[in-house]
Structure formats: C-alpha cells, structure tokens
Amino acid sequence: MISREMARIHAIHAHNGCVPKPNLWIKMRKYFSLVATEFTDQASNLRIQREVPSKALLEQEMLWMKEHLSALGSPVVLCHNDLLCKNIIHNNKEGHVRFIDYEYSSYNYQAFDIGNHFNEFAGMSELDYGLYPSREMQLEWLQVYLKAYKLYTKNTEQLSPRELETLYVQVNKFALASHFFWGFWALIQAKYSSIDFDFLGYAVLRFNQYFKTKPTVMALKIPE
Template identity: 65%
Template structure:
C-alpha cells in the first residue's frame, strides 16, 4: 500500500549506503556508516551503545565523547522481517512524519537497515502511560499523526485485512523444535479457528465506521519518547505505520498498557480512564482538522465502542506476528509464549467487547 503514502514536495531524499551490518558483529559495519555520516569522527573514538528493548530489530547507538546528543542510531533489520514489513513504505512514512515535525531525521538506509537521529528524552514504561499528564500528551500527539494528509488525493483505505491475511499465510504449520511444536499444537488455536476469527473480525469491524487515517500501529510504551524539559512526547519506529482504522491505533495502544516482557492485562485501561483519554484525543483531533474543540459525550462513547472492538483485532494481529517471528527471528524472546498470551486475551475479551453497542 506504499502508493498511498505521498511524501511532500521538497522533502529531502534519503541516501542509500552500500553497507551490510552483521547483527552479531556490528562494529565494523557501523563504523563504515559513521565514516559517511560523521566523517569528522575518529573511528577509534566512536562508542557503541546497544539497546535491548526491541523484538523486531536490533538497535545500536554510535557517539563520541560522553555526550549522546549527536548519537546516530543504527537499526539492523531482524532476520526475514522483509516478509512482513514493507521497508520502502517505512522510509516514506519516516519522511512524511519528519516533514510534519513528528519524527526524528532519517540519515540513510543501508542494505539491511537504516540510520536516524537520536531523540532526547526517556523511553516510557507501561506504568508511565497511565499518568494523566503523560497520557494527555500521547493522546494529543496521536491526534496530530491521524490528521496528517499523506494520500495526495487518494481516498485512503485500510490495509489491515490485507496485511492480516498475509501474516496468516506466513504462519508456519509446525516447528522443527519438538518442545516448541508441542506448545504450538496444544496451546495455539488451530488454523481453521484462526481463519474463522479473521473473517469474523473483518466482517464485524469494517462496518463500525472508524475513519481511515495515517496510523503508527505499534504504539507500545518503549516507542514513546518523553522529553520532560520540552514537555512533549515523540513517537519512534514506523515500520508498521500505514493507513488504518483510527480506532485500531488507539485500541492497539490501550493493549500496550499491559507491557511486553511481563504481560499483565489487568493493566488494560478501564472505562473511566479510556473516556478521559478519548475526550482529550477527540478535542485535539477535531482542532487539527479545523472543526473546533467541542466534543459531545456521544462522540466519546462511539469512539470508546470502536476502540474496544479494534483492540481485539490488535491482539489477533500480534498473535499472528509472533508466530512468524517464532519461526524466523534470532532475537532471544519467547515468541510462541507471546502468541499464546495474545490469542488467549483475544478470546477472553471477545464476549465482553461484542456486548458493547454504539449509542
């Protein structure tokens, strides 16, 4: 769906550097990139910091001296992630968001990754995104994303069902490792069950009337950088960004209140917190669209119902994603266990959510 993303005129082109960085022995490759991007830096003085939070890619930071302000982030794409991440679209998303001052500067792409600007601030934890001061900043920033016009006259359509179908086709039928395969066959819903649920989701959610907007689609706490001094938040990592339903992006974020490493769905925001969050979001969204800031209780309630329905689709999507990662990823993470958790929460939430009706 990359053809829907229209990069604004005058947006600087992103150079491609013919370097491949070894994910296990990355210093030599990283220094080749730094030689191009920061020619004044002495290779012997370049320090490298490894970030260990990501479960799609590997991320390292290169800097000199004790100051990290001019750090260059080098993201090495995870093994086989090109199967489910459109890298060309990711770069276009970066450029669009950068043009609207919503993203850091992208410096270059290389054969198996990209380099971009380090944002000053703190990567948040799940406990932080419940803080009223911070969640209001997040809601407003997401409203800003969703109001960006990047479709050059096209009527944007969501690629959620297309992408979900692609992920479903990539899910392995079995795993080589016997212990892994046993968990897969006993604790993950059958292929037939997953197919039925996917069709039910598309049939039920497509008719809810959620607008299609430019979405981040992966707004977990670590992808939110809070700069306390500036009093703002910025989002990072746009590899899953695309045109999608507004309510999916918000529902996906609410699911991330539970965390990733030690998932706890008792932390999913309750109705009261959601209504506060959604009101702040809608006020900012309407203001960005030039529609004033008056928001009725009815508008908040409609969005509340949509968001909780689309939170189901988010569980299902990341469940499929985790099964693909379990097959290909070299990152040390229990992807099968994560898939089991996401599908279990999907089936737990489904009756509660389907009982919700729009006013």
C-alpha cells in the same frame, strides 16, 4: 500528551485527495499466510498443537472480525500501528512527546491505533492485562484525543457525549484485532527470529486474551 500527539499524527493527510484504504486486513492476511504450523523443534510442535488455536479457527475469527469491525465506521487515518511505551519519547524540557519507529505505520483504522496502544499497557516480557486502562481512564484519554483531533482537522463542532461513547466502543472492539495481528506476528517470529524471547508463549497469551475479552467487548453497542 500521548493522546494529543496521536491526534496530530492521525490528522496528517498525504494522500493527494485519494481516499486511503486500511492496511489492517491485507497485512493480517499476509501474516496469517506466513504462520508456521510445524517447527523443527519437537517441543515447539507439541506446544503449538496444544496451546495455539487451529488455523481453521483463526481464519474463521479473522473473517468474522473483518466483517464486523469494518462496519463500525472508524475513520481511516495515518497510523503508527506499534505504539508501545518504548516507541514514545518524552521531552520533559519542552513538555511534549514524540513517537519513533514508524516501520509498521500505514493508513489504518483510527480505533485500531488507539486500541493497540491500550493493549500495550500490559507490557510485553511479562504481560499483565490488569494494566489495560479502565473505562474511566479511557474516556478521559479519548476526550483529550478527540478535542485535539478536531483542532488539527479544523472541525469546529463541539464534542458530544455520543461521539465519545462511539469512539470508546470502536476502540475496544478494534483492540481485539490488535491481539490477532500481534499473535500472528509472534508465531512468525517464533519460527524465524534469532532473538532469545518466547514468541510462541507471547502468541498464546495474545490469542487467549482475544477469546477471553471477546464476549464482553461484543456486548458493547455504538449509541444510536
């Protein structure tokens, strides 16, 4: 149900014939510029120096991602960009789901929205990336998504194994960008938010997961 609903949102075109541009790199660069390197709390200062990668390294990785991921050919569509479980409402009586909280929505890469959703399987308060969907589960999810997306965009071509594998590779590579996006977001929240949550610890976990999964993900190749 979630994959079909995401396909429905992604198929919405409200750009009056203009070719939409992805919001990801602009927003990520903006977040990066707002990231604090110093805190009034000394304990936080020590943590950020010890546990968070340097701004120079983060910028280097961000530039590398932009170059590499932009070349993957993922379509730019209307994205939710924050599809965690609490933003999904299941109507059991009607047998469908609907998404809520669209404040992060924008035109963005199709694969980013899906990869971000897969990352959210890990939760937030107690992150567990063992819950990230397996290849088998992803392929099943993506197959349902692509069939629905073709239906909503009136594409009558049969779904090919190459299309499915291509989206799988794109999604897992863009999941890397999702870690950085929310890592930057969490560093900003750590400085300015009044919410009682360890945003700094959350940022550290997201950046750690990025560097942990990057070698495996980068070994994936889009089929010829």
